[in-house]
Amino acid sequence: MKLELHAEWTKLRTLAGTCWALAAIAVLTVAFGAAAGAATTCASARCNHDAVKLALTGVQVSQAAVAVLAVLAITGEYGTGMIRATFTAMPRRSAVLAAKAAVLAGLTLVAAVVGVLGSVLAARLILPGRGFTPEHGYPLLSLADGPVLRAAAGSALYLTLIALLCLGVATAVRDSAAAVGVVLGLLYLFPILIRAISDPGWQRLLVRISPMNAGLAIQATTNLDLQPIGPWAGLGVLTAWAVAALACGGLLLRLRDA
Amino acid sequence: MTGLLRAEWTKFRTVRGWVLGMVLAALIIVLLGVFTAANNYSSCEGPDGDDCPAVPLGPDGSAVNDRFSFAHQVLDGDGEVTVRVASLTGTITYPPPDHDKIVPGVVPWAKAGIMIKESVRQGSAYAAMMVTGGHGTRLQHNFDGDAAGSPGASWLRLTRAGDTITGAESADGVRWTTVGTVRLAGLPPIVRVGLFAASPCDLTVTQGDLGGTIGKCRLARAVAAFDHVSLAGNPWTHDDVGAMRGAPALSQGAFRESGDTFTVSGSGDIGPYGLEGGQPVERTLSGAYTGLIVVIVVAVMFITAEYRRGMIRTTLLASPRRGRVLVAKALVLGAVTFVTALIAALVAVPLCRRILRGNGNYLLPVSTATELRVVLGTAALLAVAAVLALAVGALFRRSAAAVITAITVIVLPHVLATASVLPVELSQWLLRLTPAAGFAIQQSVPEYPQVTGHYVPQMGYYPLPPWGGFGVLCGYAALALGLAVVQLRRRDA
Known part of the structure; x- marks a missing residue:
């Protein structure tokens, strides 16, 4: 396994796109979170905004960069035929996928943590000027605060799980364009559907099974009792999606010719 | 190629x-x-069962709101009507910040004035000169037509000539300015003319508990006092156009005549329907x-x-x-x-x-x-x-x-x-x-x-x-x- 890890680390590290994608994850998270914060005002104590969720909005954009990184990690090998060399050198295909997943998850987590910390820092600088003051019930965002820490750490985990979900799908689909389409379709389909229907039962159900909506429940710090799904349960749903996608990809990887 | x-x-x-x-x-x-x-899904629970009330259609077939309080008489052929809106006041229920009481107030699009309308049937053609809560005088017609007058005028006049209707306004009842002329195609010779009042609900927008914004509409009523009414002397009929059975008392229109002053109160709106419902x-x-x-x-x-x-x-x-x-x-x-x-x-x-x-x-x-x-x-x-x-x-x-x-x-x-x-x-x-x-x-x-x-x-x-x-x-x-x-x-x- 050490061999596989080392090989995958070398491959991913030397790809030209990896650095760019990692930088994009961090930058997009911070930039979009800051923009959302700067565009919001809290005029009174009853403005009912979730400041933490607002500060971490950028995750919804940077997950696209995560998808690029994760998809290219595997489809790049199919595109160039490298995959045959990989399997000749390391015939244990599941171990290869596991190593890829580990290296990818590690890199994504690092970039995500940088992005999330940057977002919290940006929120600390921006939000008080937009009316998110202690008088209005918004103390300065601090990671020492339990719910804030949960939302911040959870957002980094969210991006990591999205990377694994994308890797699983891409391993199964093998074509980069199709893989990206499937993943983003899966992520964006649910919010669109939830908005379009009026049946509250279906809406709750869709939120609970949607990888994006359920996964982002980890960012909620207010009105927790009204959320269709709890923070950790939501992240659990996304974990289930990621595990299922990886299992599916791994199975197909073993069964098919490379 | x-x-x-x-x-x-x-x-x-x-x-x-x-x-x-x-x-x-x-x-x-x-x-x-x-x-x-x-x-x-959609269903309406009301005194008339679960069927939603029919939405009236305007002259051009689009869905419209046509709910107002109307004190009217017959207008046979061409004619003119002049009034002064002495005051426009109103009531708003449960407005912000505490949403806990009924207060006096007029919403920006509360409207009162004079109207020439084909009939009291909802959705029929009309033209109206009105004073609004916050948008000055307006000449509106057939639900989506809207022309602005001036902010200060309180004298209103409508003149019918065939199927064209001219709206005019004045600050003192002496010098008149035309606000606009509209054509109501196919207007029958005998129409209704009279005083009306309506007030759309008071929209308050709050941040939703789970993100997004939620608009809530709170019932409002407009009360308009008219004097110098050129129609005085003829018999009046009052209709609460579009009233629903079992609606709150505050939403029901009323008409009172005392001496030279006429008071019309009502809620609702006359205009395009929008997306709601x-x-x-x-x-x-x-x-x-x-x-x-x-x-x-x-x-x-x-x-x-x-x-x-x-x-x-x-x-x-x-x-x-x-x-x-x-x-x-x-x-x-x-x-x-x-x-x-x-x-x-x-x-x-x-x-x-x-x-x-x-x-x-x-x-x-x-x-x-x-x-x-x-x-x-x-x-x-x-x-x-x-x-x-x-x-x-x-x-x-x-x-x-x-x-x-x-x-x-x-x-x-x-x-x-x-x-x-x-x-x-x-x-x-x-x-x-x-x-x-x-x-x-x-x-x-x-x-x-x-x-x-x-x-x-x-x-x-x-x-x-x-x-x-x-x-x-x-x-x-x-x-x-x-x-x-x-x-x-x-x-x-």
Whole structure:
């Protein structure tokens, strides 16, 4: 396994796109979170905004960069035929996928943590000027605060799980364009559907099974009792999606010719 | 060029995955539309059972609000009516900040004045001169016509001559200014003329508990006192037009006559219906967002596959004028996408309408021109978005990056603007500046400045007009295609 890890680390590290994608994850998270914060005002104590969720909005954009990184990690090998060399050198295909997943998850987590910390820092600088003051019930965002820490750490985990979900799908689909389409379709389909229907039962159900909506429940710090799904349960749903996608990809990887 | 088009069409139709992708996109549009329609229910519980009251239709067939308090008499043939609105006061229930009491107050679009109306039937033709709570005097007619007068006038006059009606205003009852002249086609000789008052509800917008904004409308009533009424002396009839049985007492209209002063009180609004409580035609095409993702994937592959397989060298060898190759690709892809999306839309719209109606929903009536714009516009939207994705693919030459970029600029802004915690202003800017502005072509019910409404992207109101938004998308597509042609000429293949 050490061999596989080392090989995958070398491959991913030397790809030209990896650095760019990692930088994009961090930058997009911070930039979009800051923009959302700067565009919001809290005029009174009853403005009912979730400041933490607002500060971490950028995750919804940077997950696209995560998808690029994760998809290219595997489809790049199919595109160039490298995959045959990989399997000749390391015939244990599941171990290869596991190593890829580990290296990818590690890199994504690092970039995500940088992005999330940057977002919290940006929120600390921006939000008080937009009316998110202690008088209005918004103390300065601090990671020492339990719910804030949960939302911040959870957002980094969210991006990591999205990377694994994308890797699983891409391993199964093998074509980069199709893989990206499937993943983003899966992520964006649910919010669109939830908005379009009026049946509250279906809406709750869709939120609970949607990888994006359920996964982002980890960012909620207010009105927790009204959320269709709890923070950790939501992240659990996304974990289930990621595990299922990886299992599916791994199975197909073993069964098919490379 | 014909040869090029045929070559590109042959390439497209012989790749099974791309053809299947287009079929899948069409299926998604229809099936998600059906799913959406099947999960939208509507029912009204009231004293008359669970059937929703019929929405009145205006003279042009569009849905309208026609609810007001009307003290009227007969006007036979041409004539003139003059009044002075001595005061406009009112009551607002449970307004912010505490939502706990009934206070005196007038909402900006509370209105009172004189009206000439075909009959007291809801939706019949009318013209009215009015004083409003916060928008000065207005001459309004046939529900969507609205002309502004001046802020200070309190004397109002309506003159009928045949089927034209002229509205005039005055600050002192001596010097009169014409506000406008409107034509009510086919107005019968005998009509009703009289004093009216109406007050739309007081809209308060709050931040939703789970993100997004929630608009709540709180009952308001307007009370107008009239004097110097030129009609005084004739018998009056009072009708509370559009009143519902069992409605709160505060919403019920009243009319009182004491000496030379007449007081009319009422609530409701006279104007276009908006989106509230009805299903617009674009609801049947909500599968287009997801179908677009598939279209983008196919569009990007249509060009990046050439690079991956080295086919691009053969293509450019066969037709060395590189710009034309890309234009031919764009034309073929645009046409295929347009036809696919059009077929899907033509299936989805009637099918989903039937399902929606079966679930008790009220389908907002829409003019043929608007319906054509929505259906053809949705097909054109997908076609232009496909061309944009193709151009991005040609620029990047790598499919993953191109697909992500195309989806991020076309689909993601719409998702963020309608289904996230983003504040309304930022959502509106996203739908102005990004290619997602093109979805505005689907909006069938416009925003009316003379109607207080919760006009936010979340509710289906786009910040740009339909063709303006579509123009933004076309601009991006043209720009990207131009850049792609330049790059294709410059770079080695």
